[in-house]
Amino acid sequence: MSYLPAVTDVVIVGAGPTGLTLAASLVAGGADVVLLDKAPEGANTSRAAVVHARTLEVLEGLDVSGELVKRGVIVPTFTVRDRDRILLTVGFEDLPTAHPYTLMIPQSVTEEVLAGRLRELGSQVYRPYDVVGVAQDEAGVVVTTSAGDSVRCRYMVGADGMHSVVREQAGIGFTGDSYAQCFVLADVRLDWDLSAEEVQLFFSAAGLVVVAPLPGGRHRIVATVEPGSQGAVEHPDAGEVQALLDARGPRKTRVHVHEVVWSSRFRVHHRLADHYRAGRIFLAGDAAHVHSPAGGQGMNTGIQDATELASRILEGTEDGYESVRRPVAAGVVEMTDRMTRAATLGNPAARALRNTVLALAGHNAAVRRKLAMRLSELTVDR
Known part of the structure; x- marks a missing residue:
């Protein structure tokens, strides 16, 4: 001290x-x-x-962006899927920035x-x-x-x-509330045949799961779980993460979780001072x-x-x-x-409508660019 x-x-x-x-x-x-x-x-x-383009821009003033990029994984694409079906692909390559990507670190x-x-x-x-x-x-x-x-x-x-x-x-x-669902985070080592240059969000009837690459050959898994349900333990192990991927991830692609390096479960709030x-x-x-x-x-x-x-x-x-x-x-x-x-929609009709809207948006270049700008936070006034 x-x-x-x-x-x-x-x-x-x-x-x-x-x-x-x-x-x-x-x-x-x-x-x-x-x-x-x-x-x-x-x-x-x-x-x-996740470190987005706008954040790397503002950190250039501290001369740390280069080191972060050196130690992270550059991911130029974000995809939304319903199991094996691609609904929407958002690319960051053409953004007006020196950092046209998402950095996973x-x-x-x-x-x-x-x-x-x-x-x-x-x-x-x-x-x-x-x-x-x-x-x-x-x-x-x-x-x-x-x-x-x-x-x-x-x-x-x-x-x-x-x-x-x-x-x-x-x-x-500090005004706001909390979500009914819990979120699981896990950093894992897995066999995975899909692209290592994408952050991939999978929808399914069982809930969502996100898979993203990390340095050192690891992947970050994010999933929603209901409080008290299977998979809602404090620190999910490899079997529990595997079950989440089996129920929500791709059906046609080999996915095998070898090791959980770190995991956590937490409640999420939405609050603003x-x-x-x-x-x-x-x-x-x-x-x-x-x-x-x-x-x-x-x-x-x-x-x-x-x-x-x-x-x-x-x-x-x-x-x-x-x-x-x-x-x-x-x-x-x-x-x-x-x-x-x-x-996290539970109603099958609502999920089908959501998927239709996303698939239509995926065919519109202007919509894809707007999403890329928003996600990368480049819409924030500079």
């Missing part, structure tokens, strides 16, 4: 991708930052594994790269520090930790996730918005929150942060909610 300075410009709580990006961006701009995290060390699981690696850049800039993560008190006045904020340390700062930022202590201390509401600011306290990332993993938007939106807030603090234009970023998150919550509800 490193001793905390008594005074700094900005205290950031939460050293996930959002907090690390914010800290590095502020330090690179000349600000003094204290980044706190309650965990003794960084996470080593993959969790969020474990969140642990993304954090490692960002933390390394923060160290290169001369700063660090202070661990383990729990924030237990926040008091602000017109001039700044005093942050108190469970260790008894206090730090005074000009601004404080909560990047401490869905159960944000900073958001609660600031008295900011009522405000992104209370006095000198700001929110970013999951502390400000949470939503379905559909489309891999969550971490990307948080990283973009961070770069926007950092530039505004450095420029003295922080008053405009909420008006710029909250509508973006509201749009993401709405889009991912629609995607999740469409993907």
